[in-house]
Amino acid sequence: MPxxxxxxxxxxxxxxxxxxxxxxxxxxxxxxxxxxxSVYRHFRIDYPKFFKMDGLSKLGFLTAEILLGDPAPAQIHxxxxxxxxxxxxxxxxxxxxxxxxxxxSREQYFPSPSNFVYTLPxxxxxxxxxxxxMKGENSVLISRQFDPxxxxxxxxxAFETESLTFCICGWVEMNDEHYESLLFLVGQDDGLSDGDKxxxxxxxxxxxxxxxxxxxxxxxx
Amino acid sequence: xxxxxxxxxxIISSLxxxxxxxxxxxxxxxxxxxxxxxxxxxxxxxxxxxxxxxxFGELSGGLNRKYTRLEKMFILSVKDSLARCGVDASAPxxxxxxxxxxxxIELLDPAQKAAYGKDNIYLHGMAAKITRFFGNxxxxxxxxxxxxxxxxxxxxxxxxxxxxxxxxxxxxGGDLLSEFIVSGFLSxxxxxxxxxxxxxxxxxxxxxxxxxxxxVLSEDPGIFAEGEPVRxxxxxxxxxxxxxxxxxxxxxxxxLAIRHALRISGMxxxxxxxxxxxGTATLYNDEMESKAFCAAGMxxxxxxxxxxYIGHTLGAAGVIEAAICLQSMKRNLLFRSxxxxxxxVTGNIQVIRQTQEMPVNxxxxxxxxxxxxxxxxxxxxx
Numbered sequence: 001m002p003x004x005x006x007x008x009x010x011x012x013x014x015x016x017x018x019x020x021x022x023x024x025x026x027x028x029x030x031x032x033x034x035x036x037x038s039v040y041r042h043f044r045i046d047y048p049k050f051f052k053m054d055g056l057s058k059l060g061f062l063t064a065e066i067l068l069g070d071p072a073p074a075q076i077h078x079x080x081x082x083x084x085x086x087x088x089x090x091x092x093x094x095x096x097x098x099x100x101x102x103x104x105s106r107e108q109y110f111p112s113p114s115n116f117v118y119t120l121p122x123x124x125x126x127x128x129x130x131x132x133x134m135k136g137e138n139s140v141l142i143s144r145q146f147d148p149x150x151x152x153x154x155x156x157x158a159f160e161t162e163s164l165t166f167c168i169c170g171w172v173e174m175n176d177e178h179y180e181s182l183l184f185l186v187g188q189d190d191g192l193s194d195g196d197k198x199x200x201x202x203x204x205x206x207x208x209x210x211x212x213x214x215x216x217x218x219x220x221x
Numbered sequence: 222x223x224x225x226x227x228x229x230x231x232i233i234s235s236l237x238x239x240x241x242x243x244x245x246x247x248x249x250x251x252x253x254x255x256x257x258x259x260x261x262x263x264x265x266x267x268x269x270x271x272x273x274x275x276x277f278g279e280l281s282g283g284l285n286r287k288y289t290r291l292e293k294m295f296i297l298s299v300k301d302s303l304a305r306c307g308v309d310a311s312a313p314x315x316x317x318x319x320x321x322x323x324x325x326i327e328l329l330d331p332a333q334k335a336a337y338g339k340d341n342i343y344l345h346g347m348a349a350k351i352t353r354f355f356g357n358x359x360x361x362x363x364x365x366x367x368x369x370x371x372x373x374x375x376x377x378x379x380x381x382x383x384x385x386x387x388x389x390x391x392x393x394g395g396d397l398l399s400e401f402i403v404s405g406f407l408s409x410x411x412x413x414x415x416x417x418x419x420x421x422x423x424x425x426x427x428x429x430x431x432x433x434x435x436x437v438l439s440e441d442p443g444i445f446a447e448g449e450p451v452r453x454x455x456x457x458x459x460x461x462x463x464x465x466x467x468x469x470x471x472x473x474x475x476x477l478a479i480r481h482a483l484r485i486s487g488m489x490x491x492x493x494x495x496x497x498x499x500g501t502a503t504l505y506n507d508e509m510e511s512k513a514f515c516a517a518g519m520x521x522x523x524x525x526x527x528x529x530y531i532g533h534t535l536g537a538a539g540v541i542e543a544a545i546c547l548q549s550m551k552r553n554l555l556f557r558s559x560x561x562x563x564x565x566v567t568g569n570i571q572v573i574r575q576t577q578e579m580p581v582n583x584x585x586x587x588x589x590x591x592x593x594x595x596x597x598x599x600x601x602x603x
Binding site: 080084089090091093096097099100102103106109111112113116117119120121122123125126127129130132133134135136137138139140141142143144147150153154157160161163 | 264322323324326329330340342343344345346348349360362363364365366367373377380381384386400401404405406407408409455457458459460461462463464465466473474477481484485591592593594
């Protein structure tokens, strides 16, 4: 059964885009962490744990939140069968630096568990899994660039084990002030109508993923 | 779907640089965990399972200085595996699959970073150097999923061959201990003041280890020089969806991974001869695992944790411990679970007290880690 892109959410360059439509944006050059906070506020998300997360987890969490949020896609009625397959280039480098700064010398040695736990990139997958009750397969893979062949390849193979009914997959990258997130909600073609979406355009293949990744170049204010 | 075979395993750990050296130490019941008396890794003298530095220096002495210590360890490990099978590492139908949690994390130190390329701190940069060393034309797949990385890497390797994308996959997992890692676990207060004791009543936390493990996966059982062919039948992952740093209380997540692994492999619980558990020796992890194995109907299957020998080797653990599983199957030996004396978990699981001979035709390997992630895979003899 072919897999389809049911919805996607893109957070880059101070804006939030869902299925190709801009749903939120800021004109100013606010720091990444401030922008993410205004996204949280704009979408009226009520999840205090958000403020404890590192930047990478905040970015992944918000993208998934908007992807699975109002209106909730039909695919997620059984969240326990949902998988999460994320990729990025820089792993958790920002929080790694922060943890490293706390252990630079034995005289100033104050490592903190609340930083250290985020020095694993898959903690963002864990945060998304907890929030939405998703108990399926989850993983983080590292690639130099957005790699649609890798994302599609690994996700398809996960579906072939017949343990997933849907999957959130894509790219969540954060390195200093540079952030990029593009996540896809992928499900099997159940024959249900997807409104006015042309079927060709929503087939889950590397070409369609790359088209969406490159769309950022055409964004106008 | 093609069958997938596993072999040509290598282990570099605190017990030695080949499978033979590691298994020899395990048969002697000799732990590779010793106090860090020089306080090199933390202000406290913690027990750690470190790779013997002098011998590692001798063995890796011929490698170019542009490789970091971890890259050299990957290269040594893969070289040993390649010498045990007929795989062309430079062929386009061979893939490298690298698993690690922190890679070259010591390069965060500007003094160290200057000696290497700017991409070297990134896991993809490290993986690219390893594949280039072996002349492989493909971009390596890199899995960084906490302590489950190794098991998950083997599962992805199995699927990539089974679906016909590659003929051979070299799965190599590695992590080195550093002040970065030790300080973090110290802040979590999850380290044992003495060598860890998985599933024991007096267990008091984990012991950290370092090392590298390699397993070659292939569609062709004929490429392996040693032992009878073992299939990697299949595996699956899951998430607890419960807590980012604590294991679930119920074991449901791990149970789900085991159930899917059995289904995918076309087996039931009774078909499993032995279990290589994650068994970190923290209070909650071991308790959680015992519940999951009982829920899966596996309370009578001999089980062990190898962490009493080699510590918790993080992103390498899944591959190193799976390599020990392959040795256990080829030798028909169940290895003693070091550090276990008095039963200390709720589930009435059968932790192995003495190394013993027994036909080991199937083996379940599991892992669980931070982020609530679990994974399980099954090896089966032909």
